[in-house]
Amino acid sequence: MEPPILKSDVYTDFQGLNALRARARQDGGDEQTLREVAGQFEALFIQMMLKSMRDASLGDGLMDSEQTRQYQAMYDRQISLELASGGGLGLAEVLVRQLRGGASTPEVPDGPAPEATPTTVGDRASVASASPEPATPKQTPADWRPDSPRAFVQGIWSQAEQVSRRLGIPTEALVAQAALETGWGRHMIRDEQGRNSFNFFGIKAGPDWQGARVATDTLEFRDGIMRREHAWFRAYASPQEAFADYADFLARNPRYREVLEQGNDAHRFASALSRAGYATDPAYADKLHRILDSGILASAAGGDMT
Known part of the structure; x- marks a missing residue:
């Protein structure tokens, strides 16, 4: 454009x-x-x-x-x-x-990062989010286009809570990351027919990915320089499928062990995610912190989530 x-x-x-x-x-x-x-x-x-x-x-x-x-x-x-x-x-x-907050995309790891350490996850499944329990939202339509940050948060909050309960990470951290990656849902990756990929976390489709995929341009930092690249990304049939895959993505990759050990501290989760090399953007953690501190998440989550 x-x-x-x-x-x-x-x-x-x-x-x-x-x-x-x-x-x-x-x-x-x-x-x-x-x-x-x-x-x-x-x-x-x-x-x-x-x-x-x-x-x-x-x-x-x-x-x-x-x-x-x-x-x-x-x-x-x-x-x-x-x-x-x-x-x-x-x-x-x-x-x-770049100005509207678009973030660089995460690299699909080929193996454990050198700095990965043994994990002591404990009973992660029993740890629930401290955020208020919303009502079950309506089914998200395939052409979903949220018209405000509040609509975006309300549209994915329950899916984020499911991942939060499974992995013991803050719901608001997941929603903040999805907001950063998609510009509050305004810049979702779509295929040539305009269908929503529901890729809320910018996960690329590596050689081992067997599901649907969609190609688009993305910004990456290589040797400290921002570059425009063309890449393939994972595509999903629904937000539920996307969040479930993201939970698997974090749980199965050793490089994110430290990320999953940050408890219910959203800011520590964001910092650990950046240190683990999730995205190439050196300011990734700072951008997540700004979203978490903006008050938008708390305002949207405190309302009617139906």
Whole structure:
């Protein structure tokens, strides 16, 4: 999806960028505002790239002068806006996904991580979540598209509680992770027909995965650099199936032993998950902590969960 840069924009319109800053503060991360800001940033990047290309020329031509260079710079600045508005280089889309909280995806482990230690899980199945017991929610439709964080939390809370009771980990930690991975359900991975994969935890479909799968672009950090990659992800028929598979994913991989030993402390769970290498994003734990501290989960969970 190309960034919505207005055709009336010109490179001298600094007020337009200032207006976007004001809107970003007012809207608090509105999708349209994020895309406009990202588009303007991409235009500035293209302008810098064009300038570098011209600076790398062998020398002045016969018709070059201060006046021609001035008009050439004006043209480069304007054409950068035109290029960005026509789809650009793809940078704006990457920026939007990063700014709205999209997280990098977990790596499917080939074996135990070097730092994995022997576990003393104990009677994990008997440990229940301290969160309030909700009523059984209605069946989630295949085209489920939650229209708010509250609707998202209410739609998956009971599934998260089932995993919580099975593994002895906090319900709110699971919901926070699902919110981070999917942008509160607004950016669920879908197949070419638009069907929801219900992949709430960004789990890739490795060679051992025998179930359904769907391909999409994702952001990964390699050697500290964010890169855009195309990868296959697991797909499920329902949220219940997705949460059950995530519970198996954590329980069967030795690298997550420490994660499952954090008890009912959601923040420690988030930190341990990041240390275990669940995602390539170095800020993964911090993002989870911000969601846990935001108050959104407590507000949504305290209401009617039907």
